[in-house]
Amino acid sequence: MKNRIRDLRTAKGMTQEDLAEIIGVSRQTINAIEKEKFDPSLPTAFKMAQLFELPIEQIFLFEI
Amino acid sequence: MKLERNKRVKKLAVWTWSWVATMAIATFGPEFIWDGHPFLTAFAIIVxxxxxxxxxxANRDLFNHFDELEKKIxxxxxxxxxxxxxxxxxTFSLLDQQNLIPFDADIGFLVMFIGITYLVSMLINTRRYK
Structure with missing residues (x-):
């Protein structure tokens, strides 16, 4: 699944470590999500949507 | 989060080392410390x-503290x-039963094998998600 996490994070001036701390996951997990190697769980996706004040579908782009 | 993690890792390390120590005592105690006394031997095994x-x-406690990617790995x-x-x-047991290996299929080999495969799998899986 594609996502815009890296762009949104850098636009807010946050490091991966900062984002990981806020969301409650490890920095490695944020890195894996940004590199699209790992799809986050629904609660994590909702936390990110809340943080970036965007609907989930504008952050995560589902492609078949 | 890191402090909580470190606390759990330390707790697991303490229990692991004490388990290894009590295993050593239960293994060598009957021969070298208490001269085969059955009550002390049984007590050491129960401990x-x-x-x-x-x-x-403690391991389960640490696992439940992992995040979703760590749990997956x-x-x-x-x-x-x-x-x-x-x-x-x-397979190892079969080889032993058919006398195709020159030694007994001891449980220690299996424990070592599990440890090594878990370590190698962890390294490979961690690299996959880097």
């Missing part, structure tokens, strides 16, 4: 078992280790 259960609980590694342990363990 080792109780210590092992506490070690498992550990679960995949455990699945591979368990599968290999069953398949290779039984």
């Amino acid at each position: 080792n078992l109780a210590n092992g259960i506490l070690m498992i609980l 550990h679960l995949e590694s455990m699945a591979i280790s368990l599968g290999l342990a069953v398949v290779v363990g039984l």
Whole structure:
């Protein structure tokens, strides 16, 4: 699944470590999500949507 | 989060080391410390078992503290280790039964094999998600 996490994070001036701390996951997990190697769980996706004040579908782009 | 993690890792380390120590006492104690006294031997084995259960609980506590990616990595590694342990363990046992290996299929070999496969699986899985 594609996502815009890296762009949104850098636009807010946050490091991966900062984002990981806020969301409650490890920095490695944020890195894996940004590199699209790992799809986050629904609660994590909702936390990110809340943080970036965007609907989930504008952050995560589902492609078949 | 890191402080909580470190606390759990330390707790697991303490229980693991004490389990290894009580295992050593239960193994060598009857011969070198208390001269085969059956009550002390049984007591040492029970203490080792109780210590092992506490070690498992500490491990579960740490696992429940992992985030979703860490849980996935550990679960995949455990699945591979368990599968290999069953398949290779039984093959090893068959080889021993048919006298195709020059030594006994001791449980220690299986424990070592599980440890090594878990470690290798963890390394490979961690690299996959880097």
